Amino acid sequence: MTAGTSGSVLSIADLHISFPTEDGVVDAVKGIGFDVKPGEIVAVVGESGSGKSVTSMSVLGLLPKNSTVHGDLRLEDRGLSGLSDKELRKIRGNDIAMIFQEPMTALNPVYTVGWQIREALRMHQDLAKSAADARAIELLDLVGIPNPEQRFRQYPHQLSGGLRQRVVIAMAIACDPKVIIADEPTTALDVTVQAEILGLLRKLRDTLDTAIVLITHDMGVVADLADRVVVMYQGDIVEQAPVRELFARPQQEYTKRLLAAVPVLGQRPEGGLLFEDERMDATEAQRIAEEIKLSDAELEAKIEAGAHALEIKNLVLDFPGRRGNKVRAVDDVSLHIEKGEILGLVGESGSGKSTVGRCAIRLLEPTGGTVSIAGRDITTLSAKELRPLRRYFSIVFQDPASTLDPKMTIGDSVAEPLMLHKILSGNELDNRVTSLLDKVELSAHYRNRYPHELSGGQRQRVSIARALSLNPQLLIADEPTSALDVSVQATVLDLFLNLQQTLQFACLFISHDLAVVDLLADRVAVMQHGKLVEVGTRDEVLHSPREEYTKRLLSAAPVADPVLQADRRAAWEAGRVAPVAD
Secondary structure (H helix, E strand, O other): OOOOOOOOOEEEEEEEEEEEEOOEEEEEEEEEEEEEOOOOEEEEEEOOOOOHHHHHHHHOOOOOOOOEEEEEEEEOOEEOOOOOHHHHHHHEOOOEEEEOOOHHHHOOOOOOHHHHHHHHHHHHOOOOHHHHHHHHHHHHHHOOOOOHHHHHOOOHHHOOHHHHHHHHHHHHOOOOOOEEEEEOOOOOOOHHHHHHHHHHHHHHHHHHOOEEEEEOOOHHHHHHHOOEEEEEEOOEEEEEEEHHHHHHOOOOHHHHHHHHOOOOOOOOOOOOOOOHHHOOOHHHHHHHHHHOOOOOHHHHOOOOOOOOOEEEEEEEEEEEOHHHOEEEEEEEEEEEEOOOOEEEEEEOOOOOHHHHHHHHOOOOOOOEEEEEEOOEEOOOOOHHHHHHHHHOEEEEOOOHHHHOOOOOOHHHHHHHHHHHOOOOOHHHHHHHHHHHHHHOOOOHHHHHOOHHHOOHHHHHHHHHHHHOOOOOOEEEEEOOOOOOOHHHHHHHHHHHHHHHHHHOOEEEEEOOOHHHHHHHOOEEEEEEOOEEEEEEEHHHHHHOOOOHHHHHHHHHOOOOOHHHHHHHHHHHHOOOOOOOOO
């Protein structure tokens, strides 16, 4: 396409982006082009590393200095290529705003969220401090943050992942921009808040004629929000089409495979998500299982045969609040997980589900109640007594950018648990790291890179490889696939299921993606405001829920079908139970 196409608010033409690496120059984007008209929502989809995010970053000149960028980028009739940093700063946040994928790294940890929103407003608008504060509180309320006056004075680390993402969205819409580039804007959000945020973006488009470039791996979000879809693969655009046409009649084989990999709530595939030629066979899974032997009698002596892998009784956790008050994050929660069982834990952002996961492995100290791992009450153990048991369990965190050490290479991060527990060394350790990276679809040359050199999805795969390195018997998975595109998610989930069925490790799977929980879980627990409101088998909770709150969660979950999703959205907005796929 030619940049500056009549009527376009944003135009990209013949865009080339490359980066130097130790293996030579990598062409991340190879001459792509598309236009976005006022009021249009264009979704850019594709695998992690396909070039989606670097394309969006190039528009605002946010790529690292070692990148090489050629092409014609235009905001209406104004060229963006070659602008100075000073000129770009006037555009960033005012004419073109960006919603970043990882809110913890997008927000400054040393300033309150209110201060950051206020500064974004005052940079572009002539507002007094008091007026900017009032507008910032209004924006926090607009994006659905409860108690906005209180949250205004809090720091990013005091908010849940979903609340932090809403703060980032509030900053993006503060100056009523002409274009919003939304890079995975709902990755950290639960389904009800996601539905509200998508409704907010839709309303912004309708009332202000704002154009939105939506970069996402969630095909349900694409079906719900997009007018047109651009499909990228290895730096090229392979297909462009209106959203209903693309979902109904995809032309390219890659697009067909992308859509086929999407998990659908209520349609649990019998044979798994992957194509038969991509699936790991039982022999391969067993080989991986036998690569590490969790030692000997030392560990076995510390666990109780026949006990639950995890048992939580009457768990309570209070966080300190203002003026000596306490905030109850978890309120009298009791649950258990059998060996070899996957328990899905779902609920809205701030419901306490991640807090339960952290208490389960003593990353947080409970205020009350008990947590038992394989029959051992760990709430009373000292750090020294707990250390050997840490080989029994592991965790995958939600935000890989803040959990991987930025000073360690990928290979060192994956190898660290094996070295700390003195499991492997030398060539055996190197081979194990290579095998783990391979199983999460990262080639061996990634082992010498650092986290900032990888995409969000690639970083999450490193986190999963690290968590599985010791073959844990209990895995706490806190949104482990939230940063992954659908095709890589399908690979990782199929790998996860293969390994889980072979190793029979227990898993507390915390997620806001109900379709993924439907695919994996044996039982499902639902949390609201720190309490368990419903627990049962997967079929009972996800297909015949008793509680109205659970029904509301299910109705808010988007499906990868634009026609059906339009009906579901209308039903959800009207407060009715949404229709499901046949």
